[in-house]
Amino acid sequence: MKIKYLAVGCALVAATMSNANADRLVIKGSDTLGAKLVPQLAEQFKAQHSGTTFDIAAEGSTTGIAAIIDGTAEIGMSSRRAKTSEVGAAAAKGKHMKPTIVAYDGIAVIVNSANPIKGLTKKQVEQIFTGDVTDWSAVGGSGGKISIYTRNTSSGTYSDFKELAMKKRDYAGGSQKMAGNEQIAAEVGKNPNGVGYVGMAYTKAGGVKVMPIDGVALSIKTVQGHTYSYWRPTFYYTNGEPSGLAKEFLDFTIGPGGQKIVGQVGFVPIK
Amino acid sequence: MFRKKLTFAAIAFCFAFTGIAARAQDAGALLDLLVRKKVISDQEAEEVRAELTKEAASTAAGKWKLSTPINEIELYGDTRMRYEYRGGRTASNDPTNPNDWYERHRERYRLRIGLRGTLADDWFFGVRLETSTNPRSTNVTFGDDSSVNGPFSKDSDRISVGQAYLGYKGFPDFTLTAGRMPNPLVTTPLLWDDDINPEGLAQQWKHTFNVTLGGGGGAAAVQSYGKEGYSKEGKAVVAPPAEPSKLKIDVFANFAQFVYDDENPENPIGPARTTDTNGFTQKVPTTDAFLLAWQVGARFTFPKNIYVQLAPTLYNYTGTGDSFNTYFQGDSLDTNQNGINSLLVLDIPVEIGWRIGELPMRVFGDFATNLEADGRAKAAGHPDHDGQRYAYEIGLGVGQLKAKKDWEIRAWWQHTEQYAVDPNLVDSDIYDSRVNMEGVAVKAGYALADAIIFNLTWAYGWRANGNLGTGGVGDIPINPLDQYQIFQADLNVKF
Numbered sequence: 219m220k221i222k223y224l225a226v227g228c229a230l231v232a233a234t235m236s237n238a239n240a241d242r243l244v245i246k247g248s249d250t251l252g253a254k255l256v257p258q259l260a261e262q263f264k265a266q267h268s269g270t271t272f273d274i275a276a277e278g279s280t281t282g283i284a285a286i287i288d289g290t291a292e293i294g295m296s297s298r299r300a301k302t303s304e305v306g307a308a309a310a311k312g313k314h315m316k317p318t319i320v321a322y323d324g325i326a327v328i329v330n331s332a333n334p335i336k337g338l339t340k341k342q343v344e345q346i347f348t349g350d351v352t353d354w355s356a357v358g359g360s361g362g363k364i365s366i367y368t369r370n371t372s373s374g375t376y377s378d379f380k381e382l383a384m385k386k387r388d389y390a391g392g393s394q395k396m397a398g399n400e401q402i403a404a405e406v407g408k409n410p411n412g413v414g415y416v417g418m419a420y421t422k423a424g425g426v427k428v429m430p431i432d433g434v435a436l437s438i439k440t441v442q443g444h445t446y447s448y449w450r451p452t453f454y455y456t457n458g459e460p461s462g463l464a465k466e467f468l469d470f471t472i473g474p475g476g477q478k479i480v481g482q483v484g485f486v487p488i489k
Numbered sequence: 490m491f492r493k494k495l496t497f498a499a500i501a502f503c504f505a506f507t508g509i510a511a512r513a514q515d516a517g518a519l520l521d522l523l524v525r526k527k528v529i530s531d532q533e534a535e536e537v538r539a540e541l542t543k544e545a546a547s548t549a550a551g552k553w554k555l556s557t558p559i560n561e562i563e564l565y566g567d568t569r570m571r572y573e574y575r576g577g578r579t580a581s582n583d584p585t586n587p588n589d590w591y592e593r594h595r596e597r598y599r600l601r602i603g604l605r606g607t608l609a610d611d612w613f614f615g616v617r618l619e620t621s622t623n624p625r626s627t628n629v630t631f632g633d634d635s636s637v638n639g640p641f642s643k644d645s646d647r648i649s650v651g652q653a654y655l656g657y658k659g660f661p662d663f664t665l666t667a668g669r670m671p672n673p674l675v676t677t678p679l680l681w682d683d684d685i686n687p688e689g690l691a692q693q694w695k696h697t698f699n700v701t702l703g704g705g706g707g708a709a710a711v712q713s714y715g716k717e718g719y720s721k722e723g724k725a726v727v728a729p730p731a732e733p734s735k736l737k738i739d740v741f742a743n744f745a746q747f748v749y750d751d752e753n754p755e756n757p758i759g760p761a762r763t764t765d766t767n768g769f770t771q772k773v774p775t776t777d778a779f780l781l782a783w784q785v786g787a788r789f790t791f792p793k794n795i796y797v798q799l800a801p802t803l804y805n806y807t808g809t810g811d812s813f814n815t816y817f818q819g820d821s822l823d824t825n826q827n828g829i830n831s832l833l834v835l836d837i838p839v840e841i842g843w844r845i846g847e848l849p850m851r852v853f854g855d856f857a858t859n860l861e862a863d864g865r866a867k868a869a870g871h872p873d874h875d876g877q878r879y880a881y882e883i884g885l886g887v888g889q890l891k892a893k894k895d896w897e898i899r900a901w902w903q904h905t906e907q908y909a910v911d912p913n914l915v916d917s918d919i920y921d922s923r924v925n926m927e928g929v930a931v932k933a934g935y936a937l938a939d940a941i942i943f944n945l946t947w948a949y950g951w952r953a954n955g956n957l958g959t960g961g962v963g964d965i966p967i968n969p970l971d972q973y974q975i976f977q978a979d980l981n982v983k984f
Binding site: 299300302303305306309314315316317318319348386387388444451453488 | 524525531532535536538539542543545546547551552554558560609610
C-alpha cells in the first residue's frame with residue numbers, strides 16, 4: 219500500500235513540475251535589454267498569458283549567449299552579435315545560435331549637462347575614450363580632466379562601443395567600469411567632467427545631455443535610417459528556431475504590441 | 490527566406506575560393522550594402538551573418554582562438570639540412586704537429602619556429618624557438634649524441650628560446666623594442682653572426698623623404714609619415730624601389746643597449762674577486778656589462794633601381810660583468826679568447842646596388858676600426874702590435890633569391906686584425922669565429938621553389954699576422970689557426 223501511495227505522489231510531483239516548466243521562461247543576458255525593456259515586455263505578456271512566469275537575469279550579453287550554449291536559458295538577450303568563438307562553442311555542443319533582432323539601439327555619448335560642449339566628432343570620441351586626450355579643452359570644452367565611465371567587460375555595450383567608436387582600441391587606463399547603464403548615467407550626472415555612453419533608453423537621466431556625433435543627433439529616425447554612427451541591433455538568441463513559450467514571447471516582442479513597448483521604453487522599433 | 494538563401498549562397502560562393510574563415514567578417518560590409526539598398530532586411534542580413542559565422546567557426550581557422558588583444562599573428566620559421574666540411578691547419582712551427590690538418594665532416598639540421606604579431610594600441614611581440622643552445626649557431630649535428638644515450642638520441646635535439654621580445658610603434662616613425670630580439674642594427678658578418686639575437690633594449694627611427702628632381706625650380710621634398718609594418722627581421726631600413734624620376738631617401742637611426750653579461754652578485758660577501766674561474770686576471774667586477782650601439786644611416790634609392798646605403802655605427806662596451814671580464818690575449822688555447830676590454834669600435838657597412846637589365850647587382854663592404862686597439866694590444870702583451878685595429882670586407886653580389894628559379898652569387902674578401910673587433914660576435918662559419926684571419930668567401934644559391942633554397946658556401950682563409958694568434962673560440966681547437974677552409978651545402982625550407 220505504501221508503495222502505491224509513493225508512486226501516486228511521485229506522479230503528482232512530476233506532473234506539477236512539468237506544468238510549471240511549461241509556463242516558465244528563463245531569459246538571461248544583456249543589461250541593456252534586461253533592465254527595462256524585457257521586464258516590461260514580460261509584464262505585458264503575462265497579462266495576456268495568465269500563469270506564465272519569467273526568470274530574468276540581466277548580467278551582460280556574454281552571460282546570455284553562454285546561457286544558450288549551456289542550455290540554462292530559452293532566450294539569451296544580447297546587445298552584440300555572438301562571436302565566432304561563441305558560435306563554435308555552441309556548435310560543439312550541438313547548439314545553433316539563431317539571432318532575432320528585437321529592437322535597434324543607439325549608443326548615446328553623454329556628458330554632464332553643465333558641460334558647455336555642444337557636440338563631438340567620431341575622432342574626438344575615439345580620442346576621449348582611448349585616453350589620447352585627457353582634458354576637455356582638447357575637444358572644445360572649457361577645460362578640466364576628463365572622467366571616463368564605461369560598462370564592464372561582460373557587457374555587450376562595452377565591446378560594441380569599442381568596435382563602433384574606438385577602432386577596437388583599448389579604453390583609457392583610468393576609465394571607471396560601471397555595472398550598468400543607469401550607474402553610468404548617474405555618475406556622469408554628478409560629475410561636471412564626466413563622459414560615458416549608455417543605451418538610448420537611458421538618456422533621460424537627470425544631469426546629463428546627449429552629444430550629437432559628427433552633427434547627427436541621436437533619434438529614432440537617425441537610428442532606423444542608420445545615419446547615426448553608433449547604432450546597433452539588439453537580439454534575442456535562441457537555440458535554433460524557438461518553440462513553445464519562447465516562440466510566443468519572441469513573436470510578441472517583435473509584434474505590434476511588443477514594438478510599442480520597445481518605443482515606450484526608449485529603444486527604436488524595428489519597423 | 491528565398492532572398493536570404495540566395496544572399497547566403499552568393500556570399501558563400503564569393504568566399505569559397507578565398508577561405509570562408511578569413512572572409513566571413515568581410516561579409517559584413519556586403520550585407521550592410523544590401524540592407525542599405527533594401528535588397529534584404531536587417532533580420533535577413535543577421536541570419537546570413539550568423540550562418541557565415543557558424544561556417545567560419547567550423548573551419549580549422551575558426552577553431553583557432555586568439556586572445557582579444559591580438560590584432561594579427563604570423564606563424565613562421567625555417568628548417569635547414571646541411572652538409573659541412575670544416576678544417577684548420579696548425580702552424581708550420583707548431584712544436585708537436587706542424588702543418589697538420591684538423592678536419593670535421595658533419596651532417597646537420599636546424600629548426601626555427603616563431604610567432605610574431607601586433608597587439609591593440611600599436612604594441613607588437615615576437616617569440617621564436619630554435620634548436621641548439623649556441624648563440625651563434627642553431628645547428629644540431631646528426632649522431633653527435635649517440636655515445637651518451639645510444640643511436641638517434643635526442644640529447645642535443647633540444648629547443649631553446651631564440652627570441653622573446655615586445656615593442657611599441659605608437660609614435661610616428663619610431664619602433665621601441667625590449668627583450669631578446671632580432672638584431673635591430675644594420676650589420677655584416679664581419680662584426681655580427683646573423684644567428685645572434687641580442688638581449689636588451691632598442692630604439693629605431695626611420696623617416697622617408699621623397700624628393701622630386703627637375704622642373705627648373707629646384708628639388709621639392711615631400712615628407713612621408715606613413716606607418717610601415719614591423720619588417721621580417723626587425724630592421725627599419727628595408728625600402729621598396731622608388732618610382733622613376735624620384736629620389737627616395739630613407740634616413741634611419743638605430744640605438745641599442747644590450748645587456749652583454751650579467752654580474753652576479755654585484756656586491757658579494759667579502760672582497761670582490763680579482764681573477765676569474767680560470768685564474769685569469771680581471772677587473773674588479775661591480776656592474777653588469779653592456780654593449781651600447783649608436784647607428785645613423787641612410788638609404789638613397791635613385792630611379793632605375795639604383796641605391797646606396799651606408800650605416801655608420803659606434804659600439805661601446807661598458808661595465809664589467811663576469812664571464813667576459815678578463816683581458817683578451819688570443820695567442821694560444823691557453824690564453825683568454827673572449828675578453829671585452831678596450832673595445833670602442835667604429836663600423837661602416839656600405840652597399841651599392843643597381844641592375845643590368847633585369848639582373849640585380851650589388852657591391853657591398855664593411856670597414857671597422859677599434860679606437861682602443863692600442864690598449865687591447867697592450868693588455869694582450871703585444872704593445873708593439875697596437876696597429877692591429879682594422880677589419881674590412883668588400884664583395885660583389887649578382888642576382889637575388891626571392892622566387893622560384895632565382896639565383897644569386899656573392900663573393901667577398903675579408904680581413905680582420907687581432908684587436909679590431911669583438912671575437913664573441915663575429916660570424917662562426919666564415920673563419921670559425923676567429924679574428925686575425927683573412928681570405929676569400931663565395932656563396933651561391935638557387936631557389937628550387939619559392940620557399941626552398943639550395944645554397945653552397947665555400948671560404949678559405951689564413952692567419953693575417955704571423956706573429957699573433959687567431960683569437961676567438963670556434964669549432965677548430967687550434968690557435969694559431971694557420972689555414973682554414975669550410976664548405977657547406979644547405980637545403981633551406983622557409984615557411
